Amino acid sequence: xxxxxxxxxxxxxxxxxxxxxxxxxxxxxxxxxxxxxxxxxxxxxxxxxxxxxxxxxxxxxxxxxxxxxxxxxxxxxxxxxxxxxxxxxxxxxxxxxxxxxxxxxxxxxxxxxxxxxxxxxxxxxxxxxxxxxxxxxxxxxxxxxxxxxxxxxxxxxxxxxxxxxxxxxxxxxxxxxxxxxxxxxxxxxxxxxxxxxxxxxxxxxxxxxxxxxxxxxxxxxxxxxxxxxxxxxxxxxxxxxxxxxxxxxxxxxxxxxxxxxxxxxxxxxxxxxxxxxxxxxxxxxxxxxxxxxxxxxxxxxxxxxxxxxxxxxxxxxxxxxxxxxxxxxxxxxxxxxxxxxxxxxxxxxxxxxxxxxxxxxxxxxxxxxxxxxxxxxxxxx
Numbered sequence: 001x002x003x004x005x006x007x008x009x010x011x012x013x014x015x016x017x018x019x020x021x022x023x024x025x026x027x028x029x030x031x032x033x034x035x036x037x038x039x040x041x042x043x044x045x046x047x048x049x050x051x052x053x054x055x056x057x058x059x060x061x062x063x064x065x066x067x068x069x070x071x072x073x074x075x076x077x078x079x080x081x082x083x084x085x086x087x088x089x090x091x092x093x094x095x096x097x098x099x100x101x102x103x104x105x106x107x108x109x110x111x112x113x114x115x116x117x118x119x120x121x122x123x124x125x126x127x128x129x130x131x132x133x134x135x136x137x138x139x140x141x142x143x144x145x146x147x148x149x150x151x152x153x154x155x156x157x158x159x160x161x162x163x164x165x166x167x168x169x170x171x172x173x174x175x176x177x178x179x180x181x182x183x184x185x186x187x188x189x190x191x192x193x194x195x196x197x198x199x200x201x202x203x204x205x206x207x208x209x210x211x212x213x214x215x216x217x218x219x220x221x222x223x224x225x226x227x228x229x230x231x232x233x234x235x236x237x238x239x240x241x242x243x244x245x246x247x248x249x250x251x252x253x254x255x256x257x258x259x260x261x262x263x264x265x266x267x268x269x270x271x272x273x274x275x276x277x278x279x280x281x282x283x284x285x286x287x288x289x290x291x292x293x294x295x296x297x298x299x300x301x302x303x304x305x306x307x308x309x310x311x312x313x314x315x316x317x318x319x320x321x322x323x324x325x326x327x328x329x330x331x332x333x334x335x336x337x338x339x340x341x342x343x344x345x346x347x348x349x350x351x352x353x354x355x356x357x358x359x360x361x362x363x364x365x366x367x368x369x370x371x372x373x374x375x376x377x378x379x380x381x
Contacts, residue, residue, distance in 0.1 A: 048070060
């Protein structure tokens with residue numbers, strides 16, 4: 001993996017250098033735990049779903065990730081009691097970035113002799129739903145490619161205490177960096193799952209699509225107006241540089257793979273959409289457009305696994321929020337000196353103080369979005 005820091009602002013360079021210099025692949029022997037009288041707990045926000053032990057304490061490998069606690073069960077809440085033994089395979093998300101990462105971190109166990117024998121003996125595989133909503137068709141299709149036979153698995157939709165819950169270790173582990181952001185590490189088992197998915201996709205690669213050397217993946221076609229501003233301006237700049245602008249949601253997953261595995265350069269804003277670079281060939285040039293002053297920990301492991309030639313570009317004037325991490329937004333993207341250096345010339349544009357959207361973002365939008373998220377327990381992603 002190569003990383004170019006030439007277009008990162010002085011305020012962000014230390015974090016980008018540090019987080020992309022860490023080797024994220026680790027040697028770890030994965031095992032599993034058997035928790036007696038454990039309770040699997042759904043939550044309105046998936047961040048607080050997971051497994052509690054018999055004393056009501058969070059099972060670390062059964063939480064969303066290692067930094068979160070599973071919500072406590074309220075005294076007024078009814079709990080279903082089951083005499084079953086089950087395998088907990090985690091939270092299966094609809095958010096695309098988490099489909100590619102967090103949802104796969106326990107899949108390794110399904111492929112072990114131990115798990116196969118358990119299933120043969122009638123042990124059920126169970127999972128939690130994202131924010132207790134049904135899995136979307138695109139996510140379901142991806143999970144099928146990953147070897148998850150959800151027709152034989154069961155979703156836990158109400159707090160349920162089981163006789164025993166088998167909780168596999170995570171092949172993707174989260175810790176907090178010195179910059180107060182998520183830093184991920186992964187094992188060979190996690191990489192193997194992704195490799196297996198790509199091998200399946202190669203066999204069904206579509207040939208009817210045109211091939212493009214340069215692709216810009218855009219989020220302007222999805223409903224993110226309350227959290228993201230300015231990407232259309234960024235999109236126009238990359239279009240002028242010869243990039244084909246693609247809205248991924250308009251293509252099947254197999255078609256997306258065909259486009260990405262054949263391109264030589266890919267650009268996208270840093271986040272779920274840039275995680276698609278996983279399906280590019282080794283050495284592909286990836287231009288990551290930073291929409292805030294943070295490094296997406298999931299993206300760093302994807303860059304490493306896919307062995308990409310990465311260039312980070314600051315193209316924002318997003319303001320930090322005190323009460324939440326920078327990854328939650330909202331984001332304000334715009335023409336910056338770093339973006340102008342990247343394209344090699346001055347870019348004609350209005351200063352942001354002439355845009356009504358800037359004043360709305362600065363004075364009202366950030367507060368409203370975070371207030372709504374707190375009051376209605378909305379997911380940030």
